Amino acid sequence: MLRYVLRRVLVSIPLLVGISLITFGVINMAPGGPIGISSDLNPKATAEYRERLKAYYGLDQPLYVQYGRWLGRMAVLDFGDSFSPDGRKVWDKIRERIPVTLSINVLSMAMIFLIAVPLGIYSAVRKGSLFDRITTVTVFTGFAVPTFWLALLLMILFGVHLGWLPISGLVSLEHDSLSLAGRIGDRARHLVLPIFLAAFGGLAGISRYMRSNMLEVIRQDYIATARAKGLPEGTVVFRHAMRNALLPVITILGLSVPDLLGGSVIFETIFSIPGMGQLFYQGVMSRDYPLIMGILTIAAFLTLLGNILADVGYALADPRISTGRTG
Amino acid sequence: MSANSIFKDSIRRLSRNPLAVAGGAVILLFFVLALFPSVFSSHDPNRIDILKILTPPSESHPLGTDDLGRDVLARMVFGARISLSVGFVAESIAIGIGLLIGLLAGYYGGRVDSALMRFVDIMLCFPTFFLILAVIAFIGPSIWNIMFIIGVTGWMGVARLVRAETLSLKERDFVAAARAQGAGDARIIFRHVLPNTLAPILVAATLGVAGAILVESGLSFLGIGVQPPTPSWGNILTAGKDNIEFAWWLSVYPGLAIFLTVLGYNLLGEGIRDAVDPRLKGR
Numbered sequence: 293m294l295r296y297v298l299r300r301v302l303v304s305i306p307l308l309v310g311i312s313l314i315t316f317g318v319i320n321m322a323p324g325g326p327i328g329i330s331s332d333l334n335p336k337a338t339a340e341y342r343e344r345l346k347a348y349y350g351l352d353q354p355l356y357v358q359y360g361r362w363l364g365r366m367a368v369l370d371f372g373d374s375f376s377p378d379g380r381k382v383w384d385k386i387r388e389r390i391p392v393t394l395s396i397n398v399l400s401m402a403m404i405f406l407i408a409v410p411l412g413i414y415s416a417v418r419k420g421s422l423f424d425r426i427t428t429v430t431v432f433t434g435f436a437v438p439t440f441w442l443a444l445l446l447m448i449l450f451g452v453h454l455g456w457l458p459i460s461g462l463v464s465l466e467h468d469s470l471s472l473a474g475r476i477g478d479r480a481r482h483l484v485l486p487i488f489l490a491a492f493g494g495l496a497g498i499s500r501y502m503r504s505n506m507l508e509v510i511r512q513d514y515i516a517t518a519r520a521k522g523l524p525e526g527t528v529v530f531r532h533a534m535r536n537a538l539l540p541v542i543t544i545l546g547l548s549v550p551d552l553l554g555g556s557v558i559f560e561t562i563f564s565i566p567g568m569g570q571l572f573y574q575g576v577m578s579r580d581y582p583l584i585m586g587i588l589t590i591a592a593f594l595t596l597l598g599n600i601l602a603d604v605g606y607a608l609a610d611p612r613i614s615t616g617r618t619g
Numbered sequence: 620m621s622a623n624s625i626f627k628d629s630i631r632r633l634s635r636n637p638l639a640v641a642g643g644a645v646i647l648l649f650f651v652l653a654l655f656p657s658v659f660s661s662h663d664p665n666r667i668d669i670l671k672i673l674t675p676p677s678e679s680h681p682l683g684t685d686d687l688g689r690d691v692l693a694r695m696v697f698g699a700r701i702s703l704s705v706g707f708v709a710e711s712i713a714i715g716i717g718l719l720i721g722l723l724a725g726y727y728g729g730r731v732d733s734a735l736m737r738f739v740d741i742m743l744c745f746p747t748f749f750l751i752l753a754v755i756a757f758i759g760p761s762i763w764n765i766m767f768i769i770g771v772t773g774w775m776g777v778a779r780l781v782r783a784e785t786l787s788l789k790e791r792d793f794v795a796a797a798r799a800q801g802a803g804d805a806r807i808i809f810r811h812v813l814p815n816t817l818a819p820i821l822v823a824a825t826l827g828v829a830g831a832i833l834v835e836s837g838l839s840f841l842g843i844g845v846q847p848p849t850p851s852w853g854n855i856l857t858a859g860k861d862n863i864e865f866a867w868w869l870s871v872y873p874g875l876a877i878f879l880t881v882l883g884y885n886l887l888g889e890g891i892r893d894a895v896d897p898r899l900k901g902r
Binding site: 306307310311314318319432433435436437438439440441444445447448451452459549550551553554555557558561562572573575576577579581584585587588591592595596599 | 737738740741742743744745746747748749750752753754755756757829833836837840841842843856859860863864867870871873874877878879881882885886889
């Protein structure tokens with residue numbers, strides 16, 4: 293197993309190099325390189341910023357030297373100073389935002405898993421039933437709903453119309469004066485809509501995926517065998533079928549990291565949640581290039597990590613993978 | 620059976636699928652709106668009227684007015700143009716790149732294949748939305764830039780699909796026969812392999828347009844896509860968010876248009892999938 297993990301990590305190194313090349317390419321995409329960004333597009337690129345960027349990227353050096361130096365800085369998480377008035381280190385700004393985004397994403401992943409998996413199983417077991425047809429239609433409709441529109445509708449319904457849930461921020465103004473239970477409740481109320489919305493896309497996709505996996509597995513010979521030897525239906529479904537149908541879902545959850553991160557830009561902006569997505573959005577709006585490149589690099593790295601974890605999770609669940617035996 | 624009758628067969632199956640027909644009809648309706656906007660709204664989408672700021676739907680303004688007193692219906696009808704064409708052009712770019720890379724990787728195999736597929740893997744490591752936003756921050760938001768960026772960040776699925784198809788197609792007898800007759804690589808790729816990948820590509824393209832429209836509207840909603848005063852469904856929703864406590868119509872209608880268009884493309888895409896390959900039905 294350890295050897296498998298090691299091999300999987302080693303295989304990722306060329307990908308990491310590729311990621312860095314593309315990121316470096318994006319920086320140099322602007323006409324004239326990172327400091328040639330035309331000033332009408334970017335009023336913030338004053339002479340002072342240009343000098344700072346010039347020093348940061350070593351623009352008087354040849355391109356491969358620039359890349360090498362830039363890579364060296366990336367390796368120690370030195371993304372330079374932010375363009376914003378506070379001029380803080382980019383890594384410091386990102387670091388304090390990661391926990392918020394990560395915890396919302398982990399919670400929404402848990403929600404996806406807890407709701408979508410049973411939904412998919414039940415739909416598959418009762419294929420063609422009213423329940424199955426309703427979920428199928430709902431899921432299909434769900435694919436077409438723009439998340440940010442759903443967010444607005446839910447804000448209008450629960451926030452403005454009914455007044456049940458707050459529509460912005462992580463905590464209320466009076467948060468600090470509340471009791472411990474009150475604080476937890478306050479935070480939970482603020483998180484209901486964001487977590488649901490972050491999970492929304494995955495809910496539709498994964499329940500659908502789980503359903504088709506289940507349908508696939510149920511047709512296998514060993515399920516017929518299990519039924520033939522008289523095992524109760526519950527045992528057949530949960531012990532024989534579900535375990536096998538779940539395997540690919542583990543991978544999909546790992547692979548959904550980029551979508552969740554991408555979604556965080558939208559819902560963190562809508563709900564004014566101080567996470568990485570909102571920071572990225574602010575960076576893009578104010579053309580804070582060091583910040584943008586820092587977050588892009590970290591997001592790609594997290595995605596790669598998600599891929600590795602997905603593979604390792606799959607290997608843990610299915611020993612045939614890590615020992616190299618198939619079938 | 621000739622190719623023509625297979626095609627007719629698929630069209631017949633498609634026309635018997637009520638959901639696909641409904642999806643197609645919705646898209647057609649929006650295209651008609653986009654082509655003849657002035658038929659559907661007599662208002663000027665950019666006429667600011669400070670006396671009519673945020674008025675609810677009424678007879679003269681069926682979908683209300685926005686925060687500058689502009690008619691929402693007029694802006695949505697003109698916005699249909701933008702949203703539909705961005706979706707179409709962006710997906711065409713994605714299909715073009717995906718086809719080229721998929722065909723090359725699948726046909727030549729070996730090092731070409733592994734190099735190109737590693738490139739696909741690398742591109743897939745970037746959360747697409749982050750990559751798009753980062754590039755826009757550098758080259759600036761404009762309709763053309765948006766189309767270009769959505770296209771160049773959205774071709775990886777098509778490339779994998781085409782590669783897989785090509786891998787199996789190039790082993791078929793008709794390819795061997797073409798090669799025996801002395802056909803060159805280019806002729807085999809474009810005359811024999813490519814036409815046989817078109818059915819799955821058509822499905823991917825239809826679903827892809829839906830995805831591109833969702834991305835564009837998301838970008839415009841965030842203010843990083845189509846820039847006001849040019850109307851797009853996404854940027855009308857921005858005003859909806861800013862006035863969420865007073866003007867529900869600004870949030871509801873443009874989103875409904877996006878939802879229906881995307882749903883229409885999805886239904887049509889699924890319908891085409893079932894029609895060209897009935898084996899996949901119900902999966």
